[in-house]
Amino acid sequence: MRRRVVRVALAAALVSLVLVAVPLAIGIRISFLADERAELERSALAAAVQVGPDFTAGDPVELPRPATDGQLAVYDRTLRLRAGTGPQSADDTTRAGLAGHVVQGSYAGSLVVAVPVASSEHVIGVVRASSPMSAVWTRIVLAWLAVLGGAVVALLIGIAVATWQARRLSAPLESLARTADAVTAGDLSARANPTGIAEVDALANAQNAMVDRLSRILDHARRFATDAAHQLRTPLAGLRLTLETADTDPAADPRLAVADALRQTDSLQNTVQDVLELSRxxxxxxxxxxxxxxxxxxxxxxxxxxxxxxxxxxxxxxxxxxxxxxxxxxxxxxxxxxxxxxxxxxxxxxxxxxxxxxxxxxxxxxxxxxxxxxxxxxxxxxxxxxxxxxxxxxxxxxxxxxxxxxxxxxxxxxxxxxxx
CATH class of the missing domain: 3.30.565.10 (Histidine kinase-like ATPase, C-terminal domain)
Incomplete structure (x- = not known):
């Protein structure tokens, strides 16, 4: 009983944890990647603000320090690296930035965000911000480990609660079983005690009522046997006396003795019928x-x-x-x-x-x-x-x-x- 309750509780806890943890893990991955891309976009926008319109003519560009562990670079319209750190040959995401809108993508295991640099409503270059995917995945895995640790703690708590609940539920049933065994062994005074659990108490009350009725039936049977023996004693004694008298008296009329014995037998039969009737x-x-x-x-x-x-x-x-x-x-x-x-x-x-x-x-x-x-x-x-x-x-x-x-x-x- 206890093991079954524990198994059911653990199965329910595991299903609940899986249903919660899997969507949570997916959400963590999506959230961390979205946060990283948003951070790269902010860094690229901050750098694009500092790029002057004359950078194509050789005006030096001072880029801010990247907010992440990635790279920050500026490319001109020919997609040539003019400042910062990045690949010498611009990737597809950087090329797409020349179209005049922010582009997000990936390249060589890194997240990439390209922000166009405009002057007089013309795109004159692209700021490229990138961050290695390994750093993002490190944070994702750490978050997953934290979720896993919480799930393990929750599972341990569930095991403890399930064990306690199983003991609480099985103890009254075990006590009820012991009471039934005692009744089976002949102890009709054994009674099940209330437990505070409605269903178990209903079963205990039914068992107690059954034992009470059984006790009354057995007591009635014992009383019936005793009463029958007591009530049959007198008519049997009268019948015996009649037969002994007829047997020992040579002058006794056999027909009268038989008639008297028949009357005594009728009396005995009436007594038996009375006792049987009164037993009910x-x-x-x-x-x-x-x-x-x-x-x-x-x-x-x-x-x-x-x-x-x-x-x-x-x-x-x-x-x-x-x-x-x-x-x-x-x-x-x-x-x-x-x-x-x-x-x-x-x-x-x-x-x-x-x-x-x-x-x-x-x-x-x-x-x-x-x-x-x-x-x-x-x-x-x-x-x-x-x-x-x-x-x-x-x-x-x-x-x-x-x-x-x-x-x-x-x-x-x-x-x-x-x-x-």
Missing amino acids: LPADGPRGALVPIAALFAETEHRWHGLLADTGRRLVLTVEPPVGERLVPLATCRQILDVLIDNAHTHGQGTVRVTALDVLDTTAVDVEDEGSLTTPAPALFHRGTHIGLSLARTLTESAGGRLTLADPSPTRFRLLLPND
Whole structure:
């Protein structure tokens, strides 16, 4: 990633430098040559001013010192060198100057400018100014070297900026990759941190959301496995007890034992269906069929009466008239009551009483036994130590209700359900 960003940045910098440096180099060459010709023309004009009309008759000519490292000379109309320094035989540029206008050209590796000398509107000679091209090219090359040096400096700065930018861009992605590797290794607590780069943060947020959802799914799966094991324990125990009784009692009627086992199997099947249905329970409410509380209590008594009677305990279910026909979610309430009655059966004493009553226009179900509790109420619903009660509270809250310990001695749990 870093190398790729650096390569892209360097390619862009090189293209930019070429696009700037090449036209600049051409411009420097044209500008330096034009400046040199302009300087030669000024020198020739200055010399032409000092040439008198009688120079052809032998009047001496005093030429100024050339402004450049070149030569300055005066030729008459016969193109004979009369003063200064220059070739004895006039070149083509000097001949063209006799036409009466300034002429620029080159000769023998030198820049040449010819300026006519006029007297009484007649051309009487030509001033020739020249400068070696090598001197001009020396200045051009020096200027090109300066441009090249600036380009190298700019390129080095570009490399430094590209490296820094590549590190800045790749570091968040590398951190994101490390976070993904940690999640892959099983650390579902790993989260990507914000970087300040919008695109990378969007990717990090998407990854965090994915990990959050994955964590919830896995946690839900673990909870489902634990809840299923807990809820299936009681019907399996009842089925086993029925079969063991039929196996050990010679006087037992096999047909009655089979019928009882079938009823226990139906109960087990209902529990499995409830657990599967509740495992897909949304956060905003219960699923499944609604049944009257009286029907729910009748089914509950049928399933639990035998189990409690086998341990010498009674089960008393009471439905007060105002709430008997109120509808409640079957799967949710059946599992909640199973948890509460199983808790009374396992940890309580004496008669187990289940009462449905109206409390301020709210349906309340009390599950009471004759035992007592010393565990603080908040700890009773902690999933780590009380899986069943924790599940019962979760199911109650999913249905929009509340489950509380109403009284520790004798033990009484109260389930409050909203009226539909």
